[in-house]
Amino acid sequence: MKRFLCEKTDDEVRKAILDAAEKRFKQYGFKKTAMSELAEDVGMSTSNLYRYFSSKLDIAEAFALRCFAEKEIGLQLLLEKPLDSAVDSLVVYAKGLLQYNFDQLYVYPAINDMIMALCEASSEMVDKKREGELSILKVILKKGQEEKCWEIDDLDETGLAIMASWVMFSTPTFMRHQTLEQLEKRLSNLLNLIITGLKVRE
Amino acid sequence: MKRFLCEKTDDEVRKAILDAAEKRFKQYGFKKTAMSELAEDVGMSTSNLYRYFSSKLDIAEAFALRCFAEKEIGLQLLLEKPLDSAVDSLVVYAKGLLQYNFDQLYVYPAINDMIMALCEASSEMVDKKREGELSILKVILKKGQEEKCWEIDDLDETGLAIMASWVMFSTPTFMRHQTLEQLEKRLSNLLNLIITGLKVRE
DNA sequence: CCACTGAATATAAAATAATATATTCATAGT
């Protein structure tokens, strides 16, 4: 026996495993998908999975990274329309993020389980998620600076403050209690506030 | 047998039950305090508790209302110093709220259980909590309006937007991952943002 | 009639036993 199923490369095998994992994780969550099921899905023994991923958590993390990448690609696409001012970009980004989070929650029955499992087991993934979203936000903030329409002392701190203010719009517990319309309205008001500020303008 | 323990009024008995409940709820949480324990604490039979509260949840709600009142009194006290501008008031309020939430989390081992139980069982209490905090915030916002230093279209919507942005600073899950200093720094940046706004000022 | 209790019940929690699963490893085929 030289190679798994018709001479696939390691990366191809890893991808096959991840594809199977993605389906099961999204539908059944972390705890309720078994390594043996993934093995069966890709047609190998359970023990052989460990030649491609060091653990179940390792698979989950790879799955999360794939989700993050997909999400970021989708959001970048929304932001590429060149007509947007920095204000428009910020609004598009914030609303896109909300829409994405909301959709995931309702399209994939077990995505919440998955998030909980990953948050508990891997603070690294929590950091990666924040860093990914923050880096896009910082591009928008910088654009605002360059357009001379925003005044920002510290891009990082401001970005983190904004992300902190968005927690309600990315946390399943809070999203579950409101409709998308309600969330969008609230986010819209918050964005206006962040952009304009409370202080009167002369 | 005419009256419970030396002719107490209904309100006094209710208070005695609530005092016992407060101690146990704070230390052991909702699920791990038993009606029979409360009954023993106040020296009556379990069944007699039901003459004063309709259910265990009813006791927990009364406890929550007491906590809310205590918290609001403490915050009002912080805000009473007359020297504060609206900006100062907002900062004092936000930081006071954070400090209060953070303290509770570390002083009372079971407060998180208690919060979770109440949030799950009684959306009414969740609303009451928000309404209480919102009403104080609105007083501050109105003060800023009157001082002509803030421009606010809709007090309610603006208040709700600000409250939404503070979710990270009042949710145990998020607070647990950061020190008070980190949280204060982040909140401080957010408050600056909300007050000043991103837009350049001429 | 009123304030209260103890037994009764239906439900929820804890403890336990039974099962399934993640991970390892010695071994086999190529």
Added chain:
DNA sequence: ACTATGAATATATTATTTTATATTCAGTGG
């Protein structure tokens, strides 16, 4: 030497029983 497997094990999940608890109510003493 490389790829893969099945059996072994320790851990985690599920199913089951047992126990505790919330709530009700008929009844007791004043």
